[in-house]
Amino acid sequence: MRAEPQAAGYRPDPAILDLPDWLGDPVEPAAFPRTELRFRNRRWDRAVGLAAMDDGQWVRHFGRFEPLPDNVPQPLALRYHGHQFRVYNPEIGDGRGFLFGQLRDGAGRLLDLGTKGSGTTPYSRTADGRLTLKGAVREVLATEMLEALGAYTSKTFSVIETGEDLWRGDEPSPTRSAVLVRLSHSHIRIGTFQRLLVLEERDHMAALVDYCLRHYPGPPPLGDAPAQEEPAVMLLHQVVERCADLAASWMVAGFVHGVLNTDNIVITGESFDYGPWRFAPLWEPGFTAAYFDQQGLYAFGRQAEALHWNCAQLAVALRLLADAAPLRAALERFAGLYEAALLRRWCWRLGVAPRGTEGDTQLLAASVTAMRAEGIGPDAFFHRHRGGGQASGDLADALTLYQPTGSAGEWPAAPEAMLIDEVEAIWSAIAERDDWSPFARKIAAVRAFGDALGDPPVPAGHGAI
Structure with missing residues (x-):
């Protein structure tokens, strides 16, 4: 069973204010015509002491962006450059987001609350600083699945629909808008x-x-x-x-x-x-x-x-x-x-105890060969062969040397996946019927899947992911 994030009281720590104004610029959040709460991360709001907020308070802070108590007094759009597809671009920075607050979790680690779709900044250029609701839904689904699969990921903390019609060239327009808040351990980029x-x-x-x-x-x-x-x-x-x-x-x-x-x-x-x-x-x-x-x-x-x-x-x-x-x-x-x-993570997802670099390398090679021969993807492969089951050929030979590892969680009867067809179907239910039930069911299933997998093998010092 996966360990839940450690619960904590609210511990504001706006450490970013120790740095002078060369890191970012104070900005004003957009004034949205509507703020309807669509997603609240009930797993991680406890970890940073915000579980006691009622939904009205939540919307005021994460839709209207009233400052959190004793925290960053005004949002900061961070300054940075970057290689974009290996072409250097000095004309970028937080163009539709900002750092909203910082606080400590139950393990004492500093976490940042940052936004996406919160309005224009000095780095928006010709963009509108907004986020589509579809983009927000997709980010929830990505972060939830990656967290379940043991990846060290930012957490989608909040999604609030904002009532604006947005025009985008890569999806049917006009489309619904949202503002997203993510929780992560840093917004400092390369x-x-x-x-x-x-x-x-x-x-x-x-x-x-x-x-x-x-x-x-x-x-x-x-x-x-x-x-x-x-x-x-x-x-x-x-x-x-x-x-x-x-x-x-x-x-x-x-x-x-x-x-x-x-x-x-x-x-x-x-x-x-x-x-x-x-x-x-x-x-x-x-x-x-x-x-x-x-x-x-x-x-x-x-x-x-x-x-x-x-x-x-x-x-x-x-x-x-x-x-x-x-x-x-x-x-x-x-x-x-x-x-x-x-190798460490491969053995973990396959449900076997690692044996050492050479043997684990052979297991990985046999796994990839079997995956291609069976014509299945990673989700189906790991589900089918977890603990060494249903293997044949070189994979079976490799797995005979491995000890299965147990898990306290209930293993799903079918592979849990997040392929594009299902993502689009979840969005279609929202876009066409305002039906959020497939979205909610998927998140519940993904979290149960993560619990069944248990805690991933991460390097010392990472703490809870």
Whole structure:
């Protein structure tokens, strides 16, 4: 059974205010014509001491954005640059979101409340700063499924429908609007550091490194990292460790993020900012989520490469503070960390105890071969063969050496998946009949599935995901 997030009292801690105004700009939230609560995360509101809010209070804070008590007094649109499909763009920043508050959870970790669709900011350019309701529904479904599958992900905290008609080129318009609030352990991106490099703001970068190490501490080195005294190098080691584990978690989940730009990668290694995501129907490394990713830069099988490349861009930025050699050494750990995380997570989802790198590598290879031979995707594969069941050929031979692991949760009779046809059907019920029952049933089923899987094997220091 998966451990629930530890309940806590409300503990505001607007640590972001320790940094001067070079990190972000105060902004005003949009005044929406309507605020109708559509989703409230009852699992995570307890973890940050907000479970006692009634729905009216909730809407005032997360639809009208009245400041939380003793918290950030005015929303902050954060400044950053970024590589977008590996083309550098200095003209970006929080264009339809802002940092709304910060607070501690039951484990004492700092979490951020950030928005999506909350109105225009100085970085909106020609966009309207809004979010479609469909986009919000899709983000709930993505984060819930990834959380169930053990990925370190931001949590969709709140969705409020806002009563505006939006025009979009990639879905029927006009379409309904919403504002979303996400809960995550950081909104500091790799692109935040890239901006400071371009502006040659060395002192500001040093302050940001210190902020990240103090407030978003990572796990200790995982065995092969030398002790480091240089803060910038320590931070890079942590980001490399977390991003390697993140890439592995996506592969085991069969998930394709779609847009792995440096402004979409946060330094805590959380899966973050869901646009054209997909879960792969088959184990196909070339499968892409974004129709505009014509070169397959962020294809399913290239996600580890993409995150490694992003970590390298952070290393380039940190050269403002540190020598190249120790930064390069941190980057060189990525491949080994990724392989170890992939094998560890693969065995966990398959329901067997790991045996060691060589044996687990053979199990992974036999699994992929069997998946392709059976013509099934990751969800069906892991369901069919969990604990070593129903295997034949090389997979059966490999699994005979493994000890099944038990789970206190009730195992579902059929694979739990989040493929695009079901996502579209859930949205159609909302769009055509305002029927939210398929959405609610899916979330309940996904959470039960996560409980049955149990806690994932994450590196020390991550805590509850």
